Amino acid sequence: MFSKGVSRRWMVNTTGVVFFILVVSITTLSLMVQSSTYNGIELSLAGRADELLNWLFINAGQSSSSSFSGIVRDYIEDFQDKNNMEIMALDQNGRVFITSTGFEPDQDQKMPDYEAALRSSSGAGKWVGHLDTGEKAMAITRVVRDENGGLVGSVRYLVSMERADQQISVVILILVAAGLFIMLLLTLSGAYFIRSIVVPVRQLSQSARQIAQGDFGVRIEKAKDDEIGQLVDAINDMAGELGAAEQLKNDFISSVSHELRTPLTAIKGWAETLQEGAGPETTAKGMNVIIRESERLSGLVEELLDFSRLQNGRLRLIVSRLDILSELDEAVYMFTDRARTEHKQLHYEETTALPPVYGDVDRLRQVFVNIIDNALKYTSPGGTITVSSREDSGWVRVSIRDTGCGIPAEHLPNVKKKFYKANQLVRGSGIGLAVADEIARLHGGSLDIQSQEGVGTTVTFSLPTCSHLETDPQLTETPELLKFIQERKP
Numbered sequence: 001m002f003s004k005g006v007s008r009r010w011m012v013n014t015t016g017v018v019f020f021i022l023v024v025s026i027t028t029l030s031l032m033v034q035s036s037t038y039n040g041i042e043l044s045l046a047g048r049a050d051e052l053l054n055w056l057f058i059n060a061g062q063s064s065s066s067s068f069s070g071i072v073r074d075y076i077e078d079f080q081d082k083n084n085m086e087i088m089a090l091d092q093n094g095r096v097f098i099t100s101t102g103f104e105p106d107q108d109q110k111m112p113d114y115e116a117a118l119r120s121s122s123g124a125g126k127w128v129g130h131l132d133t134g135e136k137a138m139a140i141t142r143v144v145r146d147e148n149g150g151l152v153g154s155v156r157y158l159v160s161m162e163r164a165d166q167q168i169s170v171v172i173l174i175l176v177a178a179g180l181f182i183m184l185l186l187t188l189s190g191a192y193f194i195r196s197i198v199v200p201v202r203q204l205s206q207s208a209r210q211i212a213q214g215d216f217g218v219r220i221e222k223a224k225d226d227e228i229g230q231l232v233d234a235i236n237d238m239a240g241e242l243g244a245a246e247q248l249k250n251d252f253i254s255s256v257s258h259e260l261r262t263p264l265t266a267i268k269g270w271a272e273t274l275q276e277g278a279g280p281e282t283t284a285k286g287m288n289v290i291i292r293e294s295e296r297l298s299g300l301v302e303e304l305l306d307f308s309r310l311q312n313g314r315l316r317l318i319v320s321r322l323d324i325l326s327e328l329d330e331a332v333y334m335f336t337d338r339a340r341t342e343h344k345q346l347h348y349e350e351t352t353a354l355p356p357v358y359g360d361v362d363r364l365r366q367v368f369v370n371i372i373d374n375a376l377k378y379t380s381p382g383g384t385i386t387v388s389s390r391e392d393s394g395w396v397r398v399s400i401r402d403t404g405c406g407i408p409a410e411h412l413p414n415v416k417k418k419f420y421k422a423n424q425l426v427r428g429s430g431i432g433l434a435v436a437d438e439i440a441r442l443h444g445g446s447l448d449i450q451s452q453e454g455v456g457t458t459v460t461f462s463l464p465t466c467s468h469l470e471t472d473p474q475l476t477e478t479p480e481l482l483k484f485i486q487e488r489k490p
Contacts, residue, residue, distance in 0.1 A: 010194055011187070018186055022179040030172045037164050038138070042126065045085070045140040045157045049124075052087075052155050053142055068144055068153045069097065076100050090114065090141075090154040106132070114154060117141040128161065136161040200228045204235060211235075216243030260300065263293035304431070317360040317442060319484040321466060324357050324364065324396055325389065331368035332387050335376060343381040346372075349388040354396050355465040358481060363439045364463075367447075370432040371400045371459050378457070379404035394468030395445075401458040407451035415449060436461075444469055444476030 056071055072089040079087055079100050087100040094114060096105035109132060116125030123143040130136050137160050144152045203220055210218045216239050222232045270286035278286065332348045339346035375385045383403040390397055407415060416437045437447040444464050451457035464475050473485055 011190060014190060015183065015186060019183065022182060026172070026175045026179050029175055030168070033171050034168050037168055038128070038161075041138055041159060041161070041164060042140065045138065045159060046124075048081075048085070048087075049140055049142045049155060049157055053144065056144065072153070072155065073098055085157055085159040088156040088158065090156060092151045092153055094154070096156075111139065111141065111156065113139040113141040114156060117143045117154065118151075136165060196224075197228065200232070204228075204231065207235060207239075211239050211242065214246075216240075216246055260297065263296050266290075266293045267297075317363060317478060317480045319358055319360060319480050321356050321358060321488075322361055322364075323354070324359075324398070324463065325351060325354050327361060327365045328368055328387070328389060328398060331365055331372060334369065335372050339376060339385065342376065344376060344379055345384040346376075347384055347386045349386065351389045354389060354391055355467070357396055357443075357463045358466055358469055358484060359443045359463065360439075364443070367436045367439050367461055368398070368400075370436045371461065374432060375400050375402040375404065375457070375459070378402065391465070392462075394465050394471075396463045396465060398461045399458055400461075401456065403456040406453040406455050406457055407449070408453050412449065412451055416447065442476070442478045443481065444478070 052072075052075060055075060056068065069089070069091070076087050076089060076098055082100045085100075088096050088105065089098045091097050094111075095107055099105050111127070112129070113125040113127035116127065117123055118125070123145065125141045126139070128136075128138045137158055139156060139158045141154055141156045143154045146152050200220075200223060207218050207220045218239060219236050220232045222229050222236075267290050270289050274283055274286050329348075329350075332346065336346055372385065372387065379385060379402045385403075386399075386401045388399050388401075390399075416433050433447070433449075440447040440461060440463075445462045448460040448462065449457065450460075464472070469475055469481075470485055470488075473482060476482065
């Protein structure tokens with residue numbers, strides 16, 4: 001349907017326009033050739049008639065009927081071009097008394113050119129039409145008058161137009177043949193052009209339909225490196241990205257399902273145990289587990305909600321001027337007991353002071369919590385997590401370095417993508433770093449990750465200082481942040 005529609009529209013529109021142009025061009029050229037040919041013949045006949053009149057003037061002086069008749073007879077009898085044209089001499093009564101053919105003239109033949117010459121002030125008349133025999137001819141008549149304006153006689157040149165029309169017909173046939181050849185070339189080139197577009201487009205359509213149905217493994221063969229080829233590359237890249245996203249989504253669903261099932265199972269199990277009755281010690285232990293797992297579920301749900309808000313562009317920042325050190329201190333303090341319980345060292349290299357920054361307190365704390373939480377999860381017992389901060393040319397940089405398992409080089413470019421988990425054995429949703437990276441971007445900052453497998457990972461969170469952001473507001477596109485900065489200007 002698509003190919004037929006495109007082919008039909010292209011052929012109708014293109015060939016239709018070209019056909020119209022060719023018809024107009026051929027018609028115009030044909031008329032020009034005919035007009036030029038006829039004008040050439042007319043000029044030739046007029047030149048011959050003028051030649052004869054000059055000859056009469058030279059030989060007869062003041063023309064009279066008797067001298068006109070004799071001189072014209074002599075001229076016509078000696079005329080050398082009898083095969084190409086006919087000369088007639090007419091008396092003052094309009095009767096033909098001699099012709100160059102030597103045959104008896106037909107006195108009943110109509111001569112519109114003679115009648116036109118009599119009416120004309122110039123004494124000249126022209127006629128193009130068909131003779132009584134059906135032959136097409138051109139005739140030119142010149143009247144001869146005496147010094148008093150009296151009619152002495154007339155000379156008439158007559159030439160057949162059959163040969164001229166045949167030549168014109170040949171030219172027209174050549175023009176028509178050239179036009180048909182052009183149309184043929186246009187049709188063939190158009191068919192090739194349409195095929196070179198429609199066939200790949202048909203393949204693109206089929207592949208896109210397969211991709212829409214969930215077959216992300218389909219790939220289109222690239223034939224040429226043109227616009228269609230670029231579209232093929234784009235669709236192949238899109239299929240690859242969609243396939244990767246689909247795989248990440250499936251992994252995410254599987255991971256989240258496990259993350260939700262584990263605390264729910266623990267909560268349900270201990271709730272049933274406590275329902276059946278238990279001693280004070282068992283009750284306290286069960287309640288602690290229920291509280292801990294509930295907090296774990298709450299954190300996971302909140303993480304998912306934040307990510308959903310980020311994806312939909314509904315995350316709004318509550319901006320203030322703040323001391324980032326206080327938020328970093330609180331985040332480190334939150335994980336101190338956990339690190340001790342898991343037999344890991346959480347080392348905090350405290351800084352005396354840092355320049356203030358603009359940001360959302362809760363969201364910045366969330367970034368620190370996510371990064372430190374990841375560092376603890378991927379660090380084995382006995383390992384060390386080091387938290388440090390510094391000022392660097394208008395930027396505040398917070399680094400969290402661990403001695404964990406590290407991230408393989410092939411996974412490093414993808415760790416900030418949604419749903420991506422480099423290590424499927426470690427619990428987590430796979431969206432913590434994606435959320436942290438997006439929050440950093442909203443603040444005009446960045447999240448840089450450096451890692452070496454088997455050595456450890458360093459995550460550096462960078463934010464522009466207040467003065468730096470005021471100097472260069474283009475660092476961020478967040479409306480709330482830009483509005484806050486604008487309102488603080490004097």
